[in-house]
Structure formats: structure tokens, C-alpha cells
Amino acid sequence: MSKTWHGADRANYIWYPKIDYSKCTGCGLCLLSCGNDVFRWSDQKGVPVVANPGSCVMGCTTCAKLCPEDAISFPDDPKNFLKQVIIKEKVFFAVKKELKDRLDKYPDHRVSIEDVEAWKKAEKGDANARRS
Amino acid sequence: MPGEAKPDFSKWHGMDRATIQWGPVIDESKCVGCGLCVIQCSEKRNVFGYDEEKRKAVVLNPENCMVGCNNCQVACLWDAISFPDVSGVKSLAKELVDSGKSKEELEGRLKKNPNLRLQLPPRFFKRASLEIVRPSRTVRILP
Numbered sequence: 001m002s003k004t005w006h007g008a009d010r011a012n013y014i015w016y017p018k019i020d021y022s023k024c025t026g027c028g029l030c031l032l033s034c035g036n037d038v039f040r041w042s043d044q045k046g047v048p049v050v051a052n053p054g055s056c057v058m059g060c061t062t063c064a065k066l067c068p069e070d071a072i073s074f075p076d077d078p079k080n081f082l083k084q085v086i087i088k089e090k091v092f093f094a095v096k097k098e099l100k101d102r103l104d105k106y107p108d109h110r111v112s113i114e115d116v117e118a119w120k121k122a123e124k125g126d127a128n129a130r131r132s
Numbered sequence: 133m134p135g136e137a138k139p140d141f142s143k144w145h146g147m148d149r150a151t152i153q154w155g156p157v158i159d160e161s162k163c164v165g166c167g168l169c170v171i172q173c174s175e176k177r178n179v180f181g182y183d184e185e186k187r188k189a190v191v192l193n194p195e196n197c198m199v200g201c202n203n204c205q206v207a208c209l210w211d212a213i214s215f216p217d218v219s220g221v222k223s224l225a226k227e228l229v230d231s232g233k234s235k236e237e238l239e240g241r242l243k244k245n246p247n248l249r250l251q252l253p254p255r256f257f258k259r260a261s262l263e264i265v266r267p268s269r270t271v272r273i274l275p
């Protein structure tokens with residue numbers, strides 16, 4: 001079965017990094033940063049290769065943001081791209097269910113904003129107390 | 133899961149994560165509570181919590197946020213999520229390269245996982261940019 005993005009078929013969309021080899025210095029940061037197994041390494045040239053484009057996360061540009069040479073580009077502006085997918089695929093039906101599943105699985109993420117703010121304040125207080 | 137070790141995000145390529153300015157901030161007045169950011173974030177990092185009564189997302193574990201990622205911000209149609217300027221992490225990335233740290237880590241990674249190495253014909257690199265994709269499918273090139 002092919003991958004889906006909140007119900008949308010991943011295979012219907014083009015989203016993956018493209019490396020400009022005239023800029024790439026082969027530092028390897030992109031390969032090291034991607035958690036989705038998109039890159040392979042070419043020993044002959046000492047550069048990364050986009051080998052699993054379909055595994056790239058829709059709208060992600062993490063590797064491009066970290067690339068010191070700005071050698072990585074994407075087919076579209078990420079926000080613009082995802083917006084079109086979200087609207088076209090009406091993903092919010094799936095999102096609602098996935099949100100519930102996530103909160104059921106990790107019940108301590110079902111929170112009240114006041115509590116979270118109180119915790120954060122207490123944590124800050126602790127840190128200040130430790131400092132003084 | 134009980135008994136399962138929690139992943140450790142306290143270091144980023146040897147740097148102390150707590151010293152790195154990178155993570156989402158939600159403008160509650162703009163958030164409509166659609167929930168997309170919550171599930172955009174991986175279960176492993178699980179940065180967000182959710183207030184069902186108020187119908188709003190809330191940043192719960194900012195220290196788990198992956199340096200350089202902003203997938204939640206990109207997905208928010210209501211522009212309720214902001215991040216620090218990317219120039220900060222870009223200069224940290226440069227430091228990793230200049231200090232030789234990234235090369236060292238890369239060598240370690242390739243040694244540990246030799247399947248990451250590819251043999252490709254020279255013509256592959258003739259074009260400055262490369263496209264090996266058929267849109268409908270993931271193409272796996274393995275040695």
C-alpha cells in the first residue's frame with residue numbers, strides 16, 4: 001500500500017529535494033539530518049543522492065534549511081504546496097480522527113492551556129531559584 | 133510505552149539542544165484548533181498538547197523540536213505558528229561543517245550502514261541537478 005498524508009495518497013504529489021551539484025560541497029549534513037531515509041551517498045563523487053524521493057515528508061524542507069551552501073531546492077513554496085493539498089483533499093476529516101487517536105495514545109498530551117502555562121511558570125521559577 | 137526508553141533529544145550533533153533557539157510558538161488568538169500541527173509532529177517528538185475544551189493546540193515539549201524542522205508551521209492554514217529566523221540554525225550548520233564534525237559523523241554513519249553507499253554511472257552527475265523520479269512512485273536505487 002502506498003503512503004498517505006492524512007488520507008491523501010502520497011504518490012499523487014511531487015515533493016522531494018533537488019540537489020544542485022554545482023553548489024554542493026559534500027558535507028553530508030542533509031543525509032545526517034533526514035529521518036526519512038531519502039538520501040544515499042555516492043563515494044565516487046563524495047556527494048548525497050536523492051534516492052527515495054517518495055519517502056520525503058510532504059512540505060518538509062529541513063535538509064534545505066540546514067544546507068550551508070543552499071544547494072537544496074523544492075518544487076514549490078512549502079506553505080503554498082501544503083495549502084493546496086489540504087484544501088483539495090479535505091484532510092480535516094482524517095485530521096480529527098488522527099488527533100483523537102494521538103491524544104488517546106498519549107493521554108498526558110490532553111491538557112488545559114492554563115495548566116501548561118502554570119507548569120511553565122513553575123519551571124521558570126525553579127530555574128531562577130537554582131540560579132540565585 | 134511502559135518500559136521503553138524515551139528518545140534523547142538533549143544533544144544536536146554534540147551541541148547542547150537547550151542552547152539552540154529553535155521551536156514553535158503558537159499565537160493562541162489565531163489558532164482555530166484544527167489539530168493538524170499536533171499530528172504533523174512525529175509521535176517520537178510529540179511537541180504539542182491539545183486543549184479540547186478551548187479547542188487550541190499548545191506547545192508542550194519545545195525541547196523535543198527537531199532543529200531545522202518547521203513542518204507544523206508550514207501546515208497551519210491560519211498562520212498561527214511562528215519560528216525563530218532560520219539564519220541561527222544555518223550558522224550552527226556551518227559550524228558543524230567547518231569544525232569537521234559533520235564529516236566525522238557521516239563517516240561513522242556510512243560505516244555503520246554500508247547500504248547507504250551507492251554506485252552510480254558518471255552520466256548521472258552530468259546534469260547540475262538531478263531528477264530520477266517518476267511522480268507516481270518511489271524509485272529505489274540500490275547498489
Ligand code: SF4
Binds near residue numbers: 019023026030068072
Ligand atoms: S547539506 Fe548541502 S552541501 Fe552538504 S551534502 Fe547536503 S546538499 Fe551538499
Ligand code: SF4
Binds near residue numbers: 016034060063
Ligand atoms: S525535506 Fe525533510 S523528509 Fe525530505 S529529504 Fe529533506 S529532511 Fe528528509
Ligand code: SF4
Binds near residue numbers: 168188208
Ligand atoms: S495547525 Fe494552526 S490552527 Fe490548527 S491547531 Fe495548530 S496552531 Fe491551531
Ligand code: SF4
Binds near residue numbers: 155173179198
Ligand atoms: S518543527 Fe517539526 S519537530 Fe518541531 S514541533 Fe513542528 S513538526 Fe514537531
